[in-house]
Amino acid sequence: MPVDILMPALSPTMQEGSLRRWLVKEGDTVASGDVIAEVETDKATMEVEVVDEGRIGRIVVPEGENVPVRSVIAVLLQDGEEMSAAASANGTDDSPVPKQKQEAEDRKESQSPPPSPPKLEIPNEGMESSWTKSTPVVSMSVREALRDAMAEEMRRDDRVFLFGEEVGEYQGAYKVSQGLLEEFGENRVFDTPITEHGFTGLAVGAAFAGLRPVVEFMTFNFAMQAMDQIINSAAKMLYMSGGKLSCPIVFRGPNGAAARVTAQHSQDYSAWYAHIPGLKVVAPYTASDAKGLLKAAIRDPNPVVFLENEILYGHSFDVPEVDDWILPIGKARVLRAGADVTIVSYSHALTFVLEACEKLSSEHGIEAEVIDLRSLRPLDMETILESVRKSNRIVVVEQGWGVCGIGAEVSARVCAEAFDYLDAPPMRVSGEDVPMPYAANLEALALPDANRVIEAARAVCYAE
Amino acid sequence: MARAKTARKTAQKSKAKTKARTKTKTSSPSRMKDDAFLQAYRDMLLIRRFEERAGQMYGMGLIGGFCHLYIGQEAVVVGLQSALQEGDQVITGYRDHGHMLACGATPNEVMAELTGRQDGCSRGKGGSMHMFAIDKGFYGGHGIVGAQVPLGTGLAFANRYRKQKNVCLAYFGDGAANQGQVYESFNMAELWDLPVIYVIENNRYAMGTSLKRASAQTDLSKRGLSFDIPGEQVDGMDIEAVREAGLRTVAWCREGKGPYILEMMTYRYRGHSMSDPAKYRERGEVDEVRQTRDPIDHAGRLLIERKLADEARLKEIDKEVRAVVADAAAFAQDNPEPDAAELYTDIYL
Numbered sequence: 001m002p003v004d005i006l007m008p009a010l011s012p013t014m015q016e017g018s019l020r021r022w023l024v025k026e027g028d029t030v031a032s033g034d035v036i037a038e039v040e041t042d043k044a045t046m047e048v049e050v051v052d053e054g055r056i057g058r059i060v061v062p063e064g065e066n067v068p069v070r071s072v073i074a075v076l077l078q079d080g081e082e083m084s085a086a087a088s089a090n091g092t093d094d095s096p097v098p099k100q101k102q103e104a105e106d107r108k109e110s111q112s113p114p115p116s117p118p119k120l121e122i123p124n125e126g127m128e129s130s131w132t133k134s135t136p137v138v139s140m141s142v143r144e145a146l147r148d149a150m151a152e153e154m155r156r157d158d159r160v161f162l163f164g165e166e167v168g169e170y171q172g173a174y175k176v177s178q179g180l181l182e183e184f185g186e187n188r189v190f191d192t193p194i195t196e197h198g199f200t201g202l203a204v205g206a207a208f209a210g211l212r213p214v215v216e217f218m219t220f221n222f223a224m225q226a227m228d229q230i231i232n233s234a235a236k237m238l239y240m241s242g243g244k245l246s247c248p249i250v251f252r253g254p255n256g257a258a259a260r261v262t263a264q265h266s267q268d269y270s271a272w273y274a275h276i277p278g279l280k281v282v283a284p285y286t287a288s289d290a291k292g293l294l295k296a297a298i299r300d301p302n303p304v305v306f307l308e309n310e311i312l313y314g315h316s317f318d319v320p321e322v323d324d325w326i327l328p329i330g331k332a333r334v335l336r337a338g339a340d341v342t343i344v345s346y347s348h349a350l351t352f353v354l355e356a357c358e359k360l361s362s363e364h365g366i367e368a369e370v371i372d373l374r375s376l377r378p379l380d381m382e383t384i385l386e387s388v389r390k391s392n393r394i395v396v397v398e399q400g401w402g403v404c405g406i407g408a409e410v411s412a413r414v415c416a417e418a419f420d421y422l423d424a425p426p427m428r429v430s431g432e433d434v435p436m437p438y439a440a441n442l443e444a445l446a447l448p449d450a451n452r453v454i455e456a457a458r459a460v461c462y463a464e
Numbered sequence: 465m466a467r468a469k470t471a472r473k474t475a476q477k478s479k480a481k482t483k484a485r486t487k488t489k490t491s492s493p494s495r496m497k498d499d500a501f502l503q504a505y506r507d508m509l510l511i512r513r514f515e516e517r518a519g520q521m522y523g524m525g526l527i528g529g530f531c532h533l534y535i536g537q538e539a540v541v542v543g544l545q546s547a548l549q550e551g552d553q554v555i556t557g558y559r560d561h562g563h564m565l566a567c568g569a570t571p572n573e574v575m576a577e578l579t580g581r582q583d584g585c586s587r588g589k590g591g592s593m594h595m596f597a598i599d600k601g602f603y604g605g606h607g608i609v610g611a612q613v614p615l616g617t618g619l620a621f622a623n624r625y626r627k628q629k630n631v632c633l634a635y636f637g638d639g640a641a642n643q644g645q646v647y648e649s650f651n652m653a654e655l656w657d658l659p660v661i662y663v664i665e666n667n668r669y670a671m672g673t674s675l676k677r678a679s680a681q682t683d684l685s686k687r688g689l690s691f692d693i694p695g696e697q698v699d700g701m702d703i704e705a706v707r708e709a710g711l712r713t714v715a716w717c718r719e720g721k722g723p724y725i726l727e728m729m730t731y732r733y734r735g736h737s738m739s740d741p742a743k744y745r746e747r748g749e750v751d752e753v754r755q756t757r758d759p760i761d762h763a764g765r766l767l768i769e770r771k772l773a774d775e776a777r778l779k780e781i782d783k784e785v786r787a788v789v790a791d792a793a794a795f796a797q798d799n800p801e802p803d804a805a806e807l808y809t810d811i812y813l
Contacts, residue, residue, distance in 0.1 A: 197644065198649050198651070201649070202617045202652060206625065207618075228608055232607070
């Protein structure tokens with residue numbers, strides 16, 4: 001039976017990649033372990049090896065961009081099988097993933113290009129005073145926006161340096177620091193040993209001495225090893241010293257649920273850091289916010305925890321092409337206007353919140369106003385309250401656990417500060433109160449989605 | 465800076481370090497200059513009298529919370545401070561009153577911090593464990609055992625980053641020597657040749673646990689061996705031995721040769737903190753050290769031997785120091801508590 005060779009995934013969150021080069025041609029004999037192609041994403045390149053011996057019966061996908069993960073890229077013939085078998089092979093074997101294969105085939109049938117990473121349409125006008133209709137924009141991924149922010153600040157201030165695991169020669173575990181070592185050299189971009197507790201303390205000490213370290217955690221899961229230095233050393237020092245010793249530092253890296261990496265590598269620390277006086281906490285969603293807020297964080301004289309999201313890295317948004325695009329920390333913004341219900345959220349959760357809003361509008365006639373918090377500490381209560389005074393209803397959506405979470409804080413403060421305006425109790429949509437499971441179905445159940453946002457919004461609107 | 469290091473360079477460095485070690489064993493403490501020695505005596509005595517007074521004031525309820533006294537260890541901080549120059553940095557744990565006084569902070573501001581008053585060095589918001597004198601190179605005053613070690617390594621990193629020839633002294637105790645972050649710091653300090661001296665104040669007890677009950681390797685000067693960091697044990701009760709080791713290793717760091725470990729063999733007379741009854745050791749052990757190895761008595765004897773002072777002069781110094789401490793105690797009791805509005809200041813810049 002001919003064997004399908006599928007487009008591999010280089011990371012848990014990869015959706016598609018480019019088939020850079022075929023190293024074999026139809027009819028070639030291959031053995032297990034032979035490299036037959038090179039696959040590339042914006043983060044990495046990988047060689048595709050065959051796991052069986054045989055002959056390349058057919059190359060299904062030629063070299064090119066945007067090849068979906070798990071689509072059939074070639075067919076391998078086994079001993080004694082004729083080349084003609086490959087022609088009809090695709091879709092006829094006993095692949096264990098028939099649904100995905102079917103999808104791949106559907107795409108092939110229709111000859112339509114596979115979906116590219118989502119470019120999200122966010123209303124820009126009025127978002128910031130400096131961003132008008134005539135402001136030129138460039139489409140950019142969150143990953144590129146973060147890189148540009150660091151590069152601009154490093155050019156501007158030689159006290160700024162990047163410090164973390166794989167940030168230099170490897171170009172960043174998630175390729176956020178691409179090109180920085182090349183531009184700034186090894187005295188500004190430091191590859192640290194895997195030693196979070198130690199290197200975080202070292203960076204905090206360097207900040208005490210007046211430098212401006214940007215510490216990249218490969219993910220915030222690993223920052224738990226460094227929690228004492230972040231909280232006890234960085235956040236509290238100004239206070240404990242009666243204002244004598246400050247700590248201008250940025251702790252940044254991906255936070256929140258990734259895909260299929262389970263309990264220890266998939267959790268949201270927003271509420272943990274937002275709890276701490278002395279820290280500022282930022283969690284951007286769009287590329288323009290990522291850029292403007294990271295620049296602000298680097299210039300801030302206080303310790304700033306900058307929570308990124310792995311899944312958002314590849315998402316593209318418009319970013320204004322202006323000199324020194326910088327945004328204030330502590331200001332939320334209205335992502336979508338509406339008068340029926342206020343939905344407050346931040347970071348990656350906004351992808352399904354916006355999806356839910358479209359359905360609420362088209363299917364239920366409910367117009368939601370969406371507030372992107374952007375900063376979790378300080379929390380921009382004024383923007384939230386202004387919206388609630390208009391809509392009289394609020395739903396807070398977060399991917400992390402709800403217990404003692406951001407939603408709990410926002411709800412309590414709305415009750416305290418705008419109780420008379422509320423027509424329904426605030427509702428929270430959050431991650432389930434369980435460690436993140438591995439199985440795909442359980443993982444999906446553990447995370448909030450658009451349907452749960454719709455349910456909550458309808459509930460506070462008392463919709464039938 | 466890390467990657468520039470070639471295998472050849474590393475080999476040369478190891479050789480240099482072996483030499484340094486050998487040299488250490490044969491060298492004897494060099495005599496301090498006369499006026500410096502007299503000043504060092506006075507500085508040690510100030511710490512002693514200050515800490516005795518702090519202990520009394522704690523007993524009277526004027527000082528709250530944790531209060532860790534430095535009595536017995538005075539030669540370490542005074543000797544090492546005398547080896548530093550402008551721009552060098554010092555950082556330590558919570559037993560920090562002596563470090564404050566040694567770097568030149570006034571007894572008034574230190575005592576007023578202990579009583580939690582507005583003119584305390586941290587405006588009454590830090591207390592005993594969190595004192596700072598940044599303008600004098602002292603970076604605190606850190607309450608979590610071992611946390612100051614990577615912080616101090618970071619201060620040294622900043623010197624290297626700025627291409628300044630300054631050195632950081634990162635003090636910690638025999639207890640902190642078992643913290644993981646200490647070894648994470650050792651690794652990075654040696655990897656990047658950072659100008660940091662790790663000063664282990666081995667006072668024999670980590671709270672109530674003696675060194676041998678907590679440490680597999682009780683020679684703490686060897687704790688850097690697997691990182692190729694040279695180390696040595698120094699008589700921490702002998703001000704001249706401390707100063708000599710300080711001068712030599714500070715020079716080593718200033719030359720860009722990387723970190724160094726000094727294990728200061730010392731002893732604390734009082735409990736770990738004021739609330740420690742010290743039942744884990746015999747009274748006789750304390751008395752023996754007091755009678756035979758006391759750093760201030762030792763320095764006093766040498767001053768008399770070398771005819772730099774007589775008994776009367778030493779008594780006079782004691783009297784002067786007691787007066788300074790009495791003034792500090794009075795100041796710390798009369799100074800008002802911080803204004804209530806101070807509660808919300810110094811959280812953000």
